[in-house]
Amino acid sequence: MQDQRVLVTGGAGFIGSNLANSLAEDNEVLVVDDCYLGTPENLDDDVTFHDASVLDDDLPTEGVDVLFHLAALSSLTMHEESIDGLRRGARVNVEGFANAVEQARQDGCETVVYASTSSIYGDRYEPSPESMDVEARTGYEASKLARERYAEYFANAHDLNVAGMRFFSVYQGYGGSEGHKGEYANIISQFADDVASGESPVIYGDGTHARDFTHVDDVVRGLELAADHELTGIYNLGTGEAYTANEVVEMLKAELDSDVEPEHVENPIDDDMFVQGTMADPSKMREATGWEPEISFEEGVAEVCSQYE
Template sequence: MRDKRVLVTGGAGFIGSNLANRLAEYNEVVALDDGYLGTPENLDDGVEFVEASVVDEDLPTDVDVVFHLAALSSYAMHEDDPTRGARVNVEGFVNTVDQARQDGCDTVVYASTSSIYGSRTDPSPEDMDVTVNTGYEASKMARETYAEYFHNHYDLSLAGMRFFSVYQGYGGAEEHKGEYANVIAQFADDVANGRSPKLYGDGRQTRDFTHVSDIVRGLELAGDHRLQGIYNLGTGESYDFVTVVDMINDELGTDVEPEFVENPIPDDVYVHDTCADASKMREATGWEPQIDFEEGIRRVCEQYT
């Protein structure tokens, strides 16, 4: 993407700041964030930062493309305050898209979630039946439904991206998130500092871990191609948590054993396994993940060696 004016909501957060910094190399980028999970320290000098909430009036939506990543982005955040979760994730989405529409922007790329697929070891395609078991998942499904409305009623292009377990190490935009940081960053920091990573149950739950740089490329391609509909962003390969800790130990030359603890999340809402079928995104844009998991682990561990 080049020579565009772009808004990234949640733009000072983990994925948002990575996206904003990449796009700012060739575009005019505004990063909007309320500071809950993000900090302007994550942003390069070439990014314009606006401190505001997506539920505010008069958002800077006079742009060519909106990347809407702002959200309460986990089960725990929503269960603490379901009303706030719906306000930020649903009302904030509708408010941002509608202001963009009124300002003449017809292209929106937004964050959905792969959690709605439930627990699956087989790759999950976008057209499979999905279920909603948490407020977080409900809010993301509501986004997808409102996106369909905006497309059908106003002819906007809205691409909902279902992310699969996005990761990066500490030292970057994840550090500010603390307990809400991705598990790869948390595990690596624990092992590097001689602490036992806490694994739920037997640690054999699996995730399709996707490096943030691949997610960012997918988002950019979705905006470039003005995609419409729902698209997965994931690698199609999964690793269990015990294996992840072993790989981190191998990379760091350590021998820190994990601690197995009871899962605090109820079994009927905990997603045990995930795996992406990203063929739709591949066919639409040519997107392929470029960082395999072994390379991703090396990148995560570099700061400790």
């Protein structure tokens, strides 16, 4: 993308700030974030930051060519706050999405790319295609499925290009914008920090739960390609490979030349909240845009560990 006016909601968060900083090299980039989960310290100086909520009536959508809507409450945040979290999650994740897209549409924007979630696939140890049946097991997943339905409405009723991207376990490491997430960061980042500090990584259960770990640079590139190709529909952004928590720790130990042993504890997360396995089928995105993950897991682990040299 280049020479466009772009708005990124949730743009001070982990993925949002990586996207905003990348886009700012060739575009005019505006960011909206209420700093509930993000911080403007993640943003480069040439990004225009607005401390605002996606529920506001006067979002800076005038003249925007592309809206990237990443603003959302996380699954853990919604769960921990119980009924209040459920209500706030529905407002931010659903109403906030509809509000931002409608304001952008009324101001002439025709292309929207937004964040959905891969957690709606449930426990999967084989590739998950976008066409498979999905269901909501949590309030967070329900809010993301509702977002997908509103996106369908905007595409059908207003002929917008609206692409929903289902992310799979996005990581970068504490040396990047993921650092401010702390205990909510990807386990690669948390485990790497533990191993580098000589502390035992804490693994839930027997450590056989597996994730499709996708580097944030590949996710950012996928988001930009979705906008460039004016996609509509649902697309996976994942590698099609998965690694267990045990394998992650062993790879980090080898990379950091450490003999620290992990500590296995009883899983404190409810069974209905904890996904045992995820794996993307990225073929639809590949066929539509040519997107392929460029950073292998081995390269990604090495990059995360290099932050401790």
